[in-house]
Amino acid sequence: EKGGYDHFMLKEIYEQPNAISDTFRGRMRVDEGIIKMAGVDDNLTKLLNAKRIVIVACGTSWHAGLVAEYIFEELVRLPVEVEYASEFRYRNPVIHQDDVIIAISQSGETADTMAAIKLAKEKGAFVFGVCNVVGSSISRETHAGAYTHAGPEIGVASTKAFTTQITVLALIALKLAESKGTIPKSDFHYYLQELERIPEKVKISLQSAAHVKSIAETYKEAKNFLYLGRGFNFPVALEGALKLKEISYIHAEGYPAAEMKHGPIALIDEQMPVVVIATKKGHYDKIVSNIQEIKSRQGKIIAVVTEGDVTVKELADHVIEIPETEEFLTPLLTTIPLQILSYYIAVMLGKNVDQPRNLAKSVTVE
């Protein structure tokens, strides 16, 4: 059932090229330059007239929501807010009838997300669901939606659900951007082609596994980890830290790289591994100076870089290369080595990777 892998988590990490293809198969027609998604097409006017998008979710799904915030704002030029469902539901939030709420949930059963949806519906908003489990409670409660089609995710730590959520949300953003004319037609076509190439590039990213495993060996005894990223990859830093915490029980924090100097930099010494996402297009020069700040305090730098990188390679203790892609799609690649790193550290520490202590696959209580 684990298909020859030691754990479901590893199997699911390796399923990502296919899972992402399954997510856009039948929806994205690159040659014709169209995206067809029933849930979006049937409600296009509502979505196009939205004054604001509010995303509600928990955990890893909330991180996918944060990536979507950057993508929607960049491509569709719409204001987006991303809320923890648990905070949103208890806060008497300001919701207008021309708000579109997007609820993201792998299981489709998360109690807080469900309650947030009910609240938004009461206030007259249109609620769109992004779920993985077909026929789940959330998929039935929402007005419309799009499934991720990632297939069953058994490992408690979410992996392929995250990358397929980002894929669905990117498809929706592209579709709206094209309809609204917020991106040129030529860019739209180019982005579809780039998205189509992602599964192949995820495969290439997976090839760094042996190298990542050796990095895991080096740092498995560390007591703390810091994860840094900027822009589209700030949420990936949060997700990388969450993965490590969940399955290896090592304390880890994710931060936007520039926030480091407002506090966390005090933690940096030769004991502190710092994972930095430093891809070419994403504020590269800024990230390079953040890396220099870490280095001058003897922090150990593990950098995820674009293949062919020269500058970061000279500064970092370890680099992990990923293929180049359009900036808004980089989270689909930068996430891969971070999943693998947490997986191997947990395995080396003898932890129960698929069923970490205190965690459940779906959180149906608040």
Ligand code: F6R
């Ligand atoms: C992280 C993880 C949790 C879930 C969260 C939301 O690896 O598994 O943080 O992401 O409980 O679950 P869903 O997406 O099912 O609503």
